[in-house]
Amino acid sequence: MKIELKNIWKILEQVTDPEVPVLTITDLGIVRDVCPLPASPKGGGEPGFEIIITPTYTGCPAMDMIAMNIKLALIENGYSNIKITSVLSPAWTTDWMSEAGKRKLKEYGIAAPNKKFTIALDGIECPLCNSTNTKLISEFGSTACKALYQCNDCKEPFDYFKCH
Amino acid sequence: MKSSLIDYTLHLADNALVIAQCNAEWCGHGPILEQDIAITNISLDLLGQSRNFYQYAATLINEFKKLQGTKAPSPAGEGVGGEATEDSLAYLRTEREFKNCLLVEQPNGDWGQTILRQFFFSAYQYLLYEKLQAGKDEQIAAISAKALKEVTYHLRWSSEWVVRLGDGTEESHQRMLKAIDELWRYTGELFISADYEKESGYDVSLLKDAWMKKVTEVFEEATLPVPEKVFMQTGGKNGIHTEHLGFILTELQYLQRTYPNATW
Numbered sequence: 001m002k003i004e005l006k007n008i009w010k011i012l013e014q015v016t017d018p019e020v021p022v023l024t025i026t027d028l029g030i031v032r033d034v035c036p037l038p039a040s041p042k043g044g045g046e047p048g049f050e051i052i053i054t055p056t057y058t059g060c061p062a063m064d065m066i067a068m069n070i071k072l073a074l075i076e077n078g079y080s081n082i083k084i085t086s087v088l089s090p091a092w093t094t095d096w097m098s099e100a101g102k103r104k105l106k107e108y109g110i111a112a113p114n115k116k117f118t119i120a121l122d123g124i125e126c127p128l129c130n131s132t133n134t135k136l137i138s139e140f141g142s143t144a145c146k147a148l149y150q151c152n153d154c155k156e157p158f159d160y161f162k163c164h
Numbered sequence: 165m166k167s168s169l170i171d172y173t174l175h176l177a178d179n180a181l182v183i184a185q186c187n188a189e190w191c192g193h194g195p196i197l198e199q200d201i202a203i204t205n206i207s208l209d210l211l212g213q214s215r216n217f218y219q220y221a222a223t224l225i226n227e228f229k230k231l232q233g234t235k236a237p238s239p240a241g242e243g244v245g246g247e248a249t250e251d252s253l254a255y256l257r258t259e260r261e262f263k264n265c266l267l268v269e270q271p272n273g274d275w276g277q278t279i280l281r282q283f284f285f286s287a288y289q290y291l292l293y294e295k296l297q298a299g300k301d302e303q304i305a306a307i308s309a310k311a312l313k314e315v316t317y318h319l320r321w322s323s324e325w326v327v328r329l330g331d332g333t334e335e336s337h338q339r340m341l342k343a344i345d346e347l348w349r350y351t352g353e354l355f356i357s358a359d360y361e362k363e364s365g366y367d368v369s370l371l372k373d374a375w376m377k378k379v380t381e382v383f384e385e386a387t388l389p390v391p392e393k394v395f396m397q398t399g400g401k402n403g404i405h406t407e408h409l410g411f412i413l414t415e416l417q418y419l420q421r422t423y424p425n426a427t428w
Contacts, residue, residue, distance in 0.1 A: 055212075055310075057208075057209060057212065057314060058209055058212030058213050058215075058216060058307075058310055058311055058314060059208040059209045059210070059211050059212025059213070059215070060212065061208070087306075088216065088303075088306040088307055088309075088310050089302075089305070089306035089309060089310075090309075091306075091309050091310040091313060092310070119320070137198060138198040138199070138201065138202055139202070139317060139320070139321055140198075140201050140202035140205040140206070140317075140321070141201070141205075142201070144205055144208060144209065144314075148198060148201075164313055
């Protein structure tokens with residue numbers, strides 16, 4: 001069973017976020033737990049797994065798609081008895097984002113959450129030229145989780161993944 | 165299980181849904197692109213909150229019916245097979261069944277009026293969710309704790325805009341005065357508990373002082389006057405609405421009413 005759980009996590013590590021495709025759902029900390037389920041006739045007599053996920057933002061439209069992608073990825077790998085449960089508590093926080101996730105975000109051109117900026121303010125490091133001479137354009141960006149910035153040095157606009 | 169909890173959960177859901185729907189009308193019409201995105205982001209957060217509350221209300225209603233073997237205590241939309249769902253509750257209840265407060269159904273007006281409505285409501289929601297996240301109902305507490313993080317942004321953003329417009333140009337100042345005149349009379353209801361609120365143990369009257377303090381603080385910075393005591397309109401929490409809600413629901417519910425059970 002331990003080996004199976006490890007396999008499930010490995011598969012989950014391949015499922016990406018539809019809005020920020022460089023991040024996987026495990027990078028984001030969306031997957032909270034994986035629990036074995038007893039075999040049931042409904043699941044074709046196979047032992048199953050319950051995947052516990054939590055939404056990033058309450059209204060995030062990507063959540064339904066993420067749940068579907070998890071199911072598909074597991075089915076493709078031969079697991080048919082799958083249950084996906086969404087929990088709200090404890091509330092998701094960017095503290096759960098992996099270091100690898102933060103690095104990938106920066107490479108993708110999005111500034112990663114920075115604990116010194118719990119509120120979005122001027123001075124978030126530009127992911128392109130690393131200058132901290134930047135200004136906040138809007139606390140609301142292209143998705144619920146991001147704020148809009150512009151770098152005063154390289155002049156490029158960029159997204160900041162907000163602390164949450 | 166008490167039926168008042170169902171009504172209370174519906175009240176929280178309706179508040180969030182109606183203001184989300186009104187804010188969404190700005191989509192593509194915001195004064196500038198960034199603010200168009202901001203108000204629709206806020207709309208999306210609120211829609212998400214309403215979904216969580218409707219899902220919980222549906223669970224409560226279906227459990228209640230099973231236990232009592234009767235119809236749900238409060239009139240509630242019933243979906244396929246007589247089961248309540250988040251969709252049936254949003255799309256198939258009538259105006260009189262909606263329990264949102266009057267403030268959230270007031271028209272968008274100009275940008276100033278939308279901003280002021282959001283500010284009044286966010287300041288209220290912030291204080292309310294802060295209390296509810298420590299409340300005795302676990303699911304309401306979980307939804308509120310999560311929503312509070314989002315409302316923190318809404319409150320900061322709308323406060324900044326109240327200051328920007330109030331202490332802006334002569335024109336923007338005048339418009340804010342007009343918005344206060346339009347909306348102030350609907351703020352009293354926020355702090356008068358309906359029976360279901362009392363029975364659920366959430367006393368909203370306790371939030372009033374903190375709300376007034378926040379409003380006074382922001383209005384002072386915005387060089388706007390806090391109105392003297394005026395007559396306050398009430399009724400929304402018990403289904404007696406202003407004429408605006410009917411129009412909002414007509415648009416919101418059109419598809420399900422015209423093509424029942426349509427999905428996509």
